[in-house]
Amino acid sequence: MNSTLSVYNSLTRQKEVFKPIHEGFVGMYVCGPTVYSDVHLGNCRTFMSFDMIYRYLLHLGFKVRYVRNITDVGHLLDDGEDRMSKGSKADNLEPMEVAQKYTVGFHDMMRIFNTLSPSIEPRATGHILEQIEMVQSIIDRGFAYSRNGSVYFDTIKFAKKTGEYGKLSGRVIEELISESRDNLKNQDEKNHPSDFAIWMKASDEHLMKWNSPWSVGFPGWHLECSAMSTKYLGLQFDIHGGGNDLKFPHHENEIAQNVGACGCQPAHYWLHTNMLLMNGKKMSKSDGNTISPVELFTGDSVHVSKGYSPMVVRFFMLQSHYRSPNDLTDEALLASEKGFKRLMDAYKNLSNLSSSSTGHTEFDKKTEGIIDGIFEDMNDDFNTPKAIAGLFELVTIINSLKEGQIAISEISHATIEKIKSTMKAIIFDVFGLKDESESNAGPVEGLMDLVIDLRHQARNNKDWATSDKIRDALGEINIQIKDGKEGTSWGYK
Numbered sequence: 001m002n003s004t005l006s007v008y009n010s011l012t013r014q015k016e017v018f019k020p021i022h023e024g025f026v027g028m029y030v031c032g033p034t035v036y037s038d039v040h041l042g043n044c045r046t047f048m049s050f051d052m053i054y055r056y057l058l059h060l061g062f063k064v065r066y067v068r069n070i071t072d073v074g075h076l077l078d079d080g081e082d083r084m085s086k087g088s089k090a091d092n093l094e095p096m097e098v099a100q101k102y103t104v105g106f107h108d109m110m111r112i113f114n115t116l117s118p119s120i121e122p123r124a125t126g127h128i129l130e131q132i133e134m135v136q137s138i139i140d141r142g143f144a145y146s147r148n149g150s151v152y153f154d155t156i157k158f159a160k161k162t163g164e165y166g167k168l169s170g171r172v173i174e175e176l177i178s179e180s181r182d183n184l185k186n187q188d189e190k191n192h193p194s195d196f197a198i199w200m201k202a203s204d205e206h207l208m209k210w211n212s213p214w215s216v217g218f219p220g221w222h223l224e225c226s227a228m229s230t231k232y233l234g235l236q237f238d239i240h241g242g243g244n245d246l247k248f249p250h251h252e253n254e255i256a257q258n259v260g261a262c263g264c265q266p267a268h269y270w271l272h273t274n275m276l277l278m279n280g281k282k283m284s285k286s287d288g289n290t291i292s293p294v295e296l297f298t299g300d301s302v303h304v305s306k307g308y309s310p311m312v313v314r315f316f317m318l319q320s321h322y323r324s325p326n327d328l329t330d331e332a333l334l335a336s337e338k339g340f341k342r343l344m345d346a347y348k349n350l351s352n353l354s355s356s357s358t359g360h361t362e363f364d365k366k367t368e369g370i371i372d373g374i375f376e377d378m379n380d381d382f383n384t385p386k387a388i389a390g391l392f393e394l395v396t397i398i399n400s401l402k403e404g405q406i407a408i409s410e411i412s413h414a415t416i417e418k419i420k421s422t423m424k425a426i427i428f429d430v431f432g433l434k435d436e437s438e439s440n441a442g443p444v445e446g447l448m449d450l451v452i453d454l455r456h457q458a459r460n461n462k463d464w465a466t467s468d469k470i471r472d473a474l475g476e477i478n479i480q481i482k483d484g485k486e487g488t489s490w491g492y493k
C-alpha cells in the first residue's frame, strides 16, 4: 500500500499526510444531491471529483466504505420553503414521487458519466428516528432548546463551551449573526440569529412531517448528514466531502451537531471541491448562464458550437484540480475533445508496440521517472491536471516509438509493459474514462453482425437455401431481420 498520499484538509487549511483511523480502511462520507430538480453540471463536477478520489483510494488498495446520501427532506430555500415541496408543486407530484423521479435521473446521469455507485446511499427520510435521537442527545448535553415545537441549536453556548463553532468556515460569531439565513421566518423564536433549527414544527399544509417529542415536524437539513454518517461510519471517520459552498452553514453545523451530540469531531479530513463556472461566471439559471448535461451532449445550446460526449466532459472536469474553479467554455471543451482522442489513440497504438530489449537504457530511466511522477501527482492531493500532463508525456513517447523517431530498441519490454499498466490504471480505473470509439455492443450484437455477414455472403453467392435457412432459424428464436436500402437490420419480434 502506498502510504504517501497527502490531502488538503479544509479544517486545518493545510496539506496533511493521509492516515486512516483503521489501517487499510477508509470511511468516506460525501453530501449527496437534493433530489427536487434535475442534477446540474456543477453537481456533476463535485460527484465526479469524489468518484475520482474514491477510485484512487481503491487503486491504492484501501477498502473504502463510501457513503453518499440522498437529501429528500429538510433542505430549505432561502425563503424557508422546503425544496422538496417546491419540486412537488412545480411537478404536481407527491414529494416522494419527486424524490424518486430525480433520484432515478441522478443515477442515470452518474451512470452516463461512468461514476461508481457508493457503498451505501442512505435517504434522509429513511433515517428520521436516528435524527430524532440525535436531537434528543444534543438537548440532553445542553446545546439545544425547544421553542414552540421547534428545536434550535444553541450556537453561542456551544461556541463558548467548546470553542469549535466557526473553525471550518473561519467565521466568527459576529459574522455568523449577519449571515445566518436559516429559517428566516422563525428568526424571532431563536435565542440568537446564528442558532439553527435541528427540528422544525410543520405547518398544517406542510406535506412531509413526522411525530416527534417536540411536535409533528421535520428535521433540519444539516442533521441528516450528522445522523447518517454516524450510523454508517461511526462517531469518527476519515473523510467528509462536498462542494465548498457547503462549508457554511451545512458543514459547520454538521460539526456542531456531532460535537454537540457525541463530543467529537466527526471527520479527520474535510475535502471540498471548487465550483464549476461557465464563461467565467457562476452557472446560474436566473441569468441564463447555465447548460444541462443533456444540452451539452447534444450541443443544443447557445453556449456550445457542438455536442460533447460524456467522456469528453469527464476528461474536461479532470483537467482542472478539484480545488480550483473550473471554467466551462466551448474552446476548453474543444481542446479536451482533441486531447481525449489523442490519449485514446495513443493507448490503442500502445498495444502494437513490442520490444525484445531486456536492457535498461537512459530512455527507460526517463520513462520510469515520468510514470513515478504521475503517481506522485496523484498522491499530492489528487492532482489530476499534473497527472494528465504526465500521461501526455507518455503519449509523446508512444507516438515517437510508433513513428520510428525513437528506435524501439531504446526501450525495454518491461518499460513498455509499465507504460501499459500505468495508462490502464490511471485512465480507466482512476479517472473512470471509457473509450467511446469502441462499440458498446455486447456479445449478441457481435454475433448478429457475424450472422448477417454470413447471410450476405450466401446471397452474394446466390445461395438462397442458406440465406433462407439463416432467416428462418432466427425467426424461430424471435429475431427478425429486415433488408433495406441502408443494409440489413435486425430486431426482436
Ligand code: AMP
Binding pocket: 031, 032, 033, 034, 035, 041, 042, 043, 044, 045, 046, 071, 242, 243, 244, 245, 246, 273, 274, 275, 276, 277, 283
Ligand atoms: P445540492 O443538490 O444543491 O445539495 O448539491 C449537491 C452537491 O453539488 C454539493 O456538494 C454542492 O456543493 C455541489 N455543487 C453545487 N453547485 C456546484 C457547482 N456550480 N460546482 C461544483 N459543485 C457544485
Ligand code: ZN
Binding pocket: 030, 031, 032, 225, 250
Ligand atoms: Zn451533507
